[in-house]
Amino acid sequence: MNRIQKKIWSLAIVVLFIMAIIWIALTYYNQQTQDQYNDILQRYLSLNEVTSASQNLITDLNDYLLQPSEENLNQLKESKASVQDAKVEVLILKNEDNEFAMANYMNLIDNLLETTDRSLMYQLQKENEASTNEFSEATRISNYISETTLTLIDTELKTYELLYRNVIEQSDELKKLGIWLLLLITFLLLLMTYWFSKSITRPVQKLTESANELAKGRFDLPIKVESNDEISFLAETFDRMRININNLIVEIQEKAQLEHELQQNKLLLKESQLKILQNQINPHFLFNTLNIMSKKAYLEGAEETSDLLVSVASLLRYNLKRSDKPVTLYEEVVVLRQYMEIQKARFTERLHLHMDIDESCLGMQIPGLTLQPIIENAVIHTIEPSEDGGNIWFRISEGMDLITIEIEDDGQGMAQEKILQILSGDSGTTEKSSSTGIGFSNVVKRLRLFYGQDDVIGIQSIEGQGTNVVLKIPKQRRQEGDD
Template sequence: MNTIQKKIWTLVAVVLFIMVAIWIALTYYNQKTQDQYNGILQRYLRMNEVTNASQQTIASLNNYLLSPNEINLTQLDRSKRQLRSARVGVLDLRNGENDLTVTSYMNLIDSLIETTDRSVMFQSEKESEDSTKAFAEATRISKYISEMTLTLLDTELKTYDRFYRNIIEQSTDLKKFGIWMLLSITLLLLLSTYWFSLSITRPVLKLTQAARELSRGRFDLQVEVSSNDEIAFLAKMFERMRVNINNLILEIQQKAQLEHELQQSKLLLQESQLRSLQSQINPHFLFNTLDTLSKKAYLEGAEETSDLLANVAGLLRYNLKRLDRSVTLYEEVKVLRQYMEIQRTRFTDRLRFETEIDETCLGAKIPGLTLQPIIENAVIHAVEPEEDGGTIVFRIRDEGERVAVEIADDGPGMPEHKIRQILEEHAVDTEGHSTGIGFSNVVRRLRLFYGREDVIDIGSGAERGTKVILRLPKTRRLELEDEAADRR
């Protein structure tokens, strides 16, 4: 049950969530823009680093040529390493627009390093004039590098000019987005607050109106509150009090008419019994008539008609037996085959009946007329409505202390609420078409016969058929109690 306090915390959580979401979105956008700025700045710094490294290399080379000692040579090597490192960074500057320029730029760096090495070599070989020429060439290359750096910077500025303008436009759009977001959040909070207030005030108003009607003696009006908090609990208790008072009033009224209704019921029962006797015919006359028709059809060559009449006679004779006595599975299977022969005559190829029967289980006891209503239900709902008919599978197998009887079809399936009603025996049980026994009646008779609830299970689903499984104990509970009494 949701409490009012929980609703308040939910509203607070929604507001915090919206605020956090906006903060994350703005932070992400700012971080993305900052990363782009940093990327561009790093490109500029790398080009500037190349210029600085080339100038530092020329300065170190000049110092070495003026004073060729180990310290100046070490400083020159360090400058060349910095220049090579800067050259590696230039690779990240390459794109489709400056590919040729960057290639020339890197070649100039390689030429500067090579010329510097050549000047050092001439100096070490005491060839001062060649060393001086190499130094002059290195100085000229360094100037070219500085000029090309400026050229690349100019190209980069032109390339990212549109980017800068987009950032300015995005900043303007972000301000507009922030205004609209503020208005949207304000509207959302107003709607949430209105909904929250209604969730409290509306149930209270309904409860107040119900109390006013009760005070006027209107005990027949149901108290309905749609909330699920403490107010709903109060309404439920209020409704229970109204029902109890109304039941007391109805009970007083019903007691005044009870004797009259009992008399009327007796009269109706007597009339029903009389009509039932009037509608009965002599079963022996009917059986003899059907047997005569069967033999006459056989003599006339209509063997299928003869078999059909024989099956009808056998089925009718079996169905007119008392339902309160037990039969064997053998008898039930025998009459079931007769019933299916009749149905196959009706549906022809549209009805497919498959059996897997363990003959050792046919001695088990079962209430009479148990299997036929279940099979008939499958024929009516799984075979008859379908244009192509359907398949019914009937199996009997041994499961140790029980016999499993399985009846499955490939029809449209049975709704879950219908299965629950049948198993809980809450369904309004309509009579069967041929036996007068409905599905729920079969369930009740099985449970009474064996004295336990777990004798039937129904499995079904949309478009995957229905399966009814009977798990019949080989020994009834009453028989076990009788054996125990005999032993005592």
Template sequence: MKTIQQKIWMLVAIVLFVMIAIWLTLTFYNQKTQDQYNEILQRYLEMNEVTNASQQVITDLNNFLIDPSFNNESSLSSSTRNVLAAQSAVSELRNEENDFILTNYINLIDSFVETVERSVSYQNAGDADSSLAEFSEANRISTYISEMTLSIIDSELKSYESFYRDIIAKSDDLNQMGIWLFLMMTSFLLLLAYLFSLSITRPVHQLRKAANELSKGRFDLPIKVDSNDEISFLARTFDNMRVSVNNLFAETQMKAQLEIELQENKLLLQESQLRILQSQINPHFLFNTLNTLSKKAYLEGSEETSDLLVNVAGLFRYNLKRMDRPVTLYEEVVVLKQYMEIQKARFPDRLHFHTEVDDSCLTIEIPGLTLQPLIENAVIHAIEPQEDGGHIWFRIIDQEEEVRIEIEDSGGGMSFDKRKQLLEGTIIPENGHSTGIGFSNVMKRLALFYSRESIVSIDSEEGRGTKIMLKLPKTRGIADAGEAADR
């Protein structure tokens, strides 16, 4: 099984391989072209070096003839060696096309060096006229060397003209190849990214579709996901949960049917006895029944169903015990999270719940069942009407003398008149919606509890959601949350 992380690394490796291959190809062709340029340029430089060296020899020879000192003689010897070194480098440029002219060129350099040496010899022998004649001859040969160098370079330029054109053509081809490689690489990577994203989004879409079917109560449809990564494991686990819930429903229905048949067969059961039995089904019995169902679901392997029943039982128990006395904000947050777990089971893909809680504020006292009705309003108006669901944000913020509680949703919002009616307690529930205690009841109990008004405020406009804000004073704070639970 390939994990999603392995797929990502594989995509990265392919991208790096393609980029390195393109870089190596372009570098190879560029280096090859550059080497060819350098080779031709080196030929021209070496030929030009002969001219420069010969002219330097003429200058040093003239200085020596004027002043035959040791320094001038050393300079002349050094420049002569440079000419011979340049001659040696030029001889390595010989090929079939320039063999004849290059041979003459090398011989001409030899004649130049011999003439310079004769001029020095005559000067050392005291024959100034002969030395001057040889100097003139050396100067003439140096001029001829310069002309011949230009002739050879011109010949080289003509010989390599086609080569230059070929290099320019290759450079254009290289640019076009780079453009095509870039387009091909871009297309390949886009296709690869599409296939990669499809391998992730398709299983997620199949899983979402299956979850929607489950939310509609269709537990008989198997969950199939075409994948070989973590999503496949999640789908199998989800399918096992579906089977467990479906079996539980089937077992419950079968037991209900058996009980109906048993009741029908009890001819001695009178109507009065039925009424007595029905009167015994009180809230505590329902709470105990939920706990029994939770344990049974856990024993049968349906842990998520068990957790859901535990949350329902906890919420039910809290509703029974917390109306007659204040509770801590910590206890309200706990039951609020239990309520949201139940709602998430109803809207697994549509409900997005975000919390931001300052733990230092959880010890203050608050009337029981204050937050759950407000959050229920948000679920009814922000999640249920929207096909794609929505977001609910719950925040507890410490503001020195007060604790600020915000319940914000991404629903359709409300008009100014509706906000006013809601704050005044004159609004009528729409479409049969009721939150049990109700928004107005919460405001009245908060006003009595803290002996002050304007605790609740609403920020909302049509089309941009609703934010309900509670500003609770810290005057009724207690030591900690555990102390509140003991009282």
């Protein structure tokens, strides 16, 4: 059962409860008054019954004395029994006010019965004169009983006169009470009806005002309806609909903005592609020139110069590739070797490279141009500043779930601020650009984007003692959208 129905049923139950209480009270009071009337009337009837029974007894006794028969005798006995019963009924009417009169009244009834028995006895003994005298006495007692009954009734009337007046006054008071109760109930019902209607119309009015605001396009205003019934649930549903519509409008606006930006980016992309095509002319020309020089040096017998030119050409060709294109670790190691051959030709005995590579790991994919910027950073900060040169260690090892790549040097080391700056992806103005145009911080960003995790690279360094860069390459790359 919903709450509005509960409110209606509660109002109906309260009304029925009040009406039931009033009905019970009036019924009880009416029953009390009726019982008082019945009690008084019963007293009068009981006294009158004694008079009627005594007169019937005299009549039946006279009939029997005139015509003794079995039927008349039985009728006489019934009359005597009626007098006895009437006596018992009257006996309960005895109270403090009529105690003396009721005692005499009881004696008169007893004398009547005794006189009747004596008259009957004399009749059976054939003593007609004595029987007649007793009959006359019984008649006199019966008449006296009638007079005494009237006296008792008059006494009862005087005794209960105050009661009669109280009953009449109570009846008048009951009428007034009924009028006041009617007015009070009417007021309470009006008050309850007003409260009940307000509890329904007020939330509906607020909901209507909110709907009008939504019709005006005000989707940012929350809908709040304080109610404990279905209207509150309706308002909450309405508010959720407002939020969804507002989110949809924001999403449409964002999509429109993104579409606009996409169109702008497409135009910029076309321009950049043209520039890239133009800029590629010079690197390709240089690449072809290096190949010609390498062959010419080889023909002239300068084999070392030829090998050096081949390494430079290969390195240039590799760098012409897109840096965001994944390559195998093997390709990166090959390019790394070529780069280090060029650097050895430059630094001769000052550069010492130590490589420890697990060949089973070289099939892993890695973003292009990842290792060269890191090891070039080691060359720049280890070999160039020192007249005696330095050592660089390059290691690749396999673990349970990871492949670890270490690039360690014994150079000047880096400050912790610089390490944090690199790991945060903010190269700032202090990082020297590598020959590829890709800085160390850029490598960090691309590794994190490629593998979808932040702990893919770590840097440990002590100033004056060297730096150790550790790449932790997961064997299973986390795809975009995975948790």
